[in-house]
Amino acid sequence: MADPAAPVRQLRGKPLTDFLKRVQRADVDLVFVLQDMQDPVNVGSAFRIADACGVRRMILTGITTCPPHALIKKVGRGRERRVPWEYTQDAAEAVESLRRDGYRVTAVEITAAALPYDAASYGERVALVVGHEDHGVTNRTLAACDQTVFLPMHGKGASLNVHVGLGIVAYHVLSAAGRLP
């Protein structure tokens, strides 16, 4: 796919659009659940990441800040109008409904039973749950999920920003789905 003889220059405009179309991969049936994501900057970023990952649906629950919101629009580059989303009050109910629809539901949170995110199996229909900026995914929501994964931390901090963690896990899911066996 890469052309080693090509000049090392940024692509812009139509060559960029053409390039991105050419390298799109097989679809993964991917859903995001935002449980109590209060900060509209995180919600906007989640929409931008969701668009980049080809997410089918976002479910916003609890006290998650919903569109329309000026910061969601700004940070999300208007992607909240592209990615289908809905609001459900109760995150555990949203998770149970996804499981009834055949999704394997994975929460990104640190629990004693959590697997490293890159050692887990996400299934064919993948739902990822992330939580509140300070309080994470609640124990009630965790109890409804199929599994929990975490991101190893190599420094002094105990966490990444929630939208960064979501992006890392979501891209890993896409990468693992596209990897040759």
Added chain:
Amino acid sequence: MADPAAPVRQLRGKPLTDFLKRVQRADVDLVFVLQDMQDPVNVGSAFRIADACGVRRMILTGITTCPPHALIKKVGRGRERRVPWEYTQDAAEAVESLRRDGYRVTAVEITAAALPYDAASYGERVALVVGHEDHGVTNRTLAACDQTVFLPMHGKGASLNVHVGLGIVAYHVLSAAGRLP
């Protein structure tokens, strides 16, 4: 490592610290280069990601906003005091210096020769270069790098926020280094 019998509850406080220590992996010699990253929110987030990834050194170049800065401190959770960093005016010179020190230098940018980020080899000593929020990594910097990688985009947008892209590539590098052959 995961204990399937453990209750699915968040870890907090000392159990969390103990858990994170237990799951830290082998060190990767990883360096970030921020070329002209103007927005202090992105710089702060890059510091937080750098700490999470155990980055050895960050090199801030050109018009990158440097610490001390209130927003870098807030978004970075003070990690700019943990992660060693330095300022170099010229990004291409910083890249050449890293290459002389044995680093394989990878720019995150879309060029005709770019590889999917999860299909590239990053070497033993890994340097990742990211660029300006709007203008990306300059052609002059790209010409100094060993290779360029990109993140596949599955939606309508052509890019992710630069700190999100950096987090995804950096965690992929750590994951690939820790993966069993």
